[in-house]
Amino acid sequence: MxxxxxxxxxxxxxxxxxxxxxxxxxxxxxxxxxxxxxxxxxxxxxxxxxxxxxxxxxxxxxxxxxxxxxxxxKIEKEYYAQVDGIITSEAITLLQNGVEIGLHGKKYITKPGEARKIESPNFKARTQKIRDERHGPTSWVSITLKEGKFRQVRKMTSAVGFPTLRLVRVRVGxxxxxxxxxxxxxxxxxxxxxxx
Structure with missing residues (x-):
């Protein structure tokens, strides 16, 4: 107390x-x-x-x-990211091992973390539509980090070729x-x- x-x-x-x-x-x-x-x-x-x-x-x-x-x-933070395209096992491995992103005009290698492909979570529809389904398939990935650089998850998924369309933090510690x-x-x- x-x-x-x-x-x-x-x-x-x-x-x-x-x-x-x-x-x-x-x-x-x-x-x-x-x-x-x-x-x-x-x-x-x-x-x-x-x-x-x-x-x-x-x-x-x-x-x-x-x-x-x-x-x-260094508290774990878990995010569910809806990405453009069907994310590959190769991309998941890269996310787990660390990828190069831009940070304040410099190159930064993210620390190793957890990443896995997941089924579509049962979230409410977003107030702003993600995009039209005619633009191709999407998939979801769980990413768990112990660091929190500026727009890190978005930069990470873009770095492996699967830009983030929707990002939801589901856990802190x-x-x-x-x-x-x-x-x-x-x-x-x-x-x-x-x-x-």
Missing amino acids: EANNHRHFILHKPYGYISQFISNDVKSHKKKFLGELYDFPVETMSIGRLDEKSEGLLLLTTNGKLSATINSK EIQLDSLVPGEAVEVRSLLPFQH
Whole structure:
């Protein structure tokens, strides 16, 4: 039990939302922020981020120290990516072993991780259509990382010839997205096992 009564949340971030609560950018008046989804306390911050076009599990807390702890640890994050084309076993092997991506204008080799082809998950249809089926088949891959470089999963699947069409984070450590629907937030007593 925390002495200072911090609050913690698990959110299914929908497509089209930014992983922030406010912005000083005058051009951002058309952007959608997390505060529109739930009545979060003023001090709430997201632990890590998902970009505007990505969906799925996002942890939130009012405890800045906890946020820093989770971000500094090499916590596993699992993503389901819908990719353009039927992904090959060769591409899966490359994803597992590490691929070269661009990062801040330099070349970067991703660390080895887990990757496997999966059946189509039972996600709700996205608010913006992925694309017309006439443009060819798609497939799904699970990618688990302990690092979180900018747009890493998208860059990795592109590097092996299968660009990402839809990206959903389904797990952070032992915390699962489970049956949360897009836009749904649940307050939890703790973010175990990250807290002690």
